[in-house]
Amino acid sequence: MPTPEPGEDVRQSETPAQREARTPRTVSSRPVETSADEPATGPTQRAVARVDPGALRPVPPPPAVSIRVPPVVSTTSAARFAERAKVRRTIARRQAIGILGACVALAALAWLLLWSPVLALDTSELVVDIEGAGSVVASDKVSDVVAAHAGTPLPRLDTGAIRQDVLDVPGVREASVSRDWPHGLTVTIVAREPVAAVPAQGRSGFTLLDEEGVQVGHVRKAPAELPVVDVPAGDKRTLRAVLDVVHELPVELSPQVGSISARTQDTVSMELRGGLRVDWGSSADTTLKIAVLTTLLGSDAVKSATVVDVSAPRMPIIK
Numbered sequence: 001m002p003t004p005e006p007g008e009d010v011r012q013s014e015t016p017a018q019r020e021a022r023t024p025r026t027v028s029s030r031p032v033e034t035s036a037d038e039p040a041t042g043p044t045q046r047a048v049a050r051v052d053p054g055a056l057r058p059v060p061p062p063p064a065v066s067i068r069v070p071p072v073v074s075t076t077s078a079a080r081f082a083e084r085a086k087v088r089r090t091i092a093r094r095q096a097i098g099i100l101g102a103c104v105a106l107a108a109l110a111w112l113l114l115w116s117p118v119l120a121l122d123t124s125e126l127v128v129d130i131e132g133a134g135s136v137v138a139s140d141k142v143s144d145v146v147a148a149h150a151g152t153p154l155p156r157l158d159t160g161a162i163r164q165d166v167l168d169v170p171g172v173r174e175a176s177v178s179r180d181w182p183h184g185l186t187v188t189i190v191a192r193e194p195v196a197a198v199p200a201q202g203r204s205g206f207t208l209l210d211e212e213g214v215q216v217g218h219v220r221k222a223p224a225e226l227p228v229v230d231v232p233a234g235d236k237r238t239l240r241a242v243l244d245v246v247h248e249l250p251v252e253l254s255p256q257v258g259s260i261s262a263r264t265q266d267t268v269s270m271e272l273r274g275g276l277r278v279d280w281g282s283s284a285d286t287t288l289k290i291a292v293l294t295t296l297l298g299s300d301a302v303k304s305a306t307v308v309d310v311s312a313p314r315m316p317i318i319k
Contacts, residue, residue, distance in 0.1 A: 118182070119153045121146075125184035132191030136208060136217035137171035142187055145169065154179045162187075171216040195246050196229040196260070197222040198239075211247040213239055227254075227270070230261035241265035244283040250290060276302065281311025288313040 112118055126146050128139045145165045149157060159177040166175040166187060174190035194208035194216050201207075206228070208217040213236070222228050227246060231238045242262050249257065260270040268280040278293060289310045296302050296310075301318055309317035 113155050114153055116153070117151070119155060120151050120183065121149055121154060121157060121185060122183040123147050123150045125180065127180065127184065127186045129186065129188045130191050131189065132173070132193050136194060137169060137189055137191045141169045142166055142172075142189065146185060146187065154181065154183070154185075157185075173210070173214075192216040194223075194226060196243060197226045198229045198231070201233060209239075209243065211243055213243055225255060227257040228259040230259065232263065238262050238265045241283045242268055245270075245280060245286060248286045248290065250294075253290065253294060276305065277307045279307065279309040279311055285313055292316050 123143065123146060126143060128142050130137050130139065146162060148165075149162060157179065159179065162185075163175050163177045166172055166177070166189065171192050172189050173192040176188045178186045178188075180186050192210035192212075192214055195211050196209050197206040197219070198209060199206060200218060205218055205220040206222045207215050208219060208223075208226070209229070210216050229239070229242055229246075231242055242260055245268055246254070246257070246260060256272050256274070257270050258273040260268065262268040266282040268283065270278045270280060272278065280289060292310050292313045293308065296308055296316060296318070302308055305318045307317075307319035309319070
């Protein structure tokens, strides 16, 4: 390409091809329809696709999403403080209601157990169990003691006080009281067993004594199986010595003793039901004295005797 001279118009030196390339081309924006059998030609031509309206389907809407929004969203500090105070008051109110409900339930339960008749004592369900041979304990007196507490709920029943009252009943040596839910009571008594009868002071009849000298009853006539004791009135030491001897007598010898007397604790004497008198002396060496007397009673040496002295058991005397 020749270089233009100064002052020469550039356009005059251009070739027709360069001038055509520099001239802008106008492109029509109108779409050109083409058939399916005839392909579109030309750089500015656009193909338009034909769409069947029946093939279009509605697009379903997106599924709904549930978003949980806080009930209260405060935007200021004062509102937040007010909400916190309200929450604290609500919690305190609920706690107060819970405590009050628990107190009411506890009070109702306490009334049900301690004051209502649901667990009240019914004397018809009283059981009195007396242990001891020859017992003189009157069970009706024990029932009278328990009847004073009839209607009292078992949880409030003072079994210790009932036991003390039962011990005051004549003939009771030991006693235990237990609740028999829901309305009953069981009283177990260990009776004092009488071992001797003494003439009653100030009235007729005989007073029955156990091995400890405790009065366990009163009878008009002395029982045939018990010896009658004759000691000075109020002399506890002498009575104690006599009862010790009676308590140590074996079963085969005790029924043979009709009476036993003593002026002092060292002059105990007994009379057998067959008429034989036995001078016993003190309560010492009782086991040896019983062995000697049993041997003598089984021999012919005492068949015609009226007195047997075993106060010195190693040297018995037969009269």
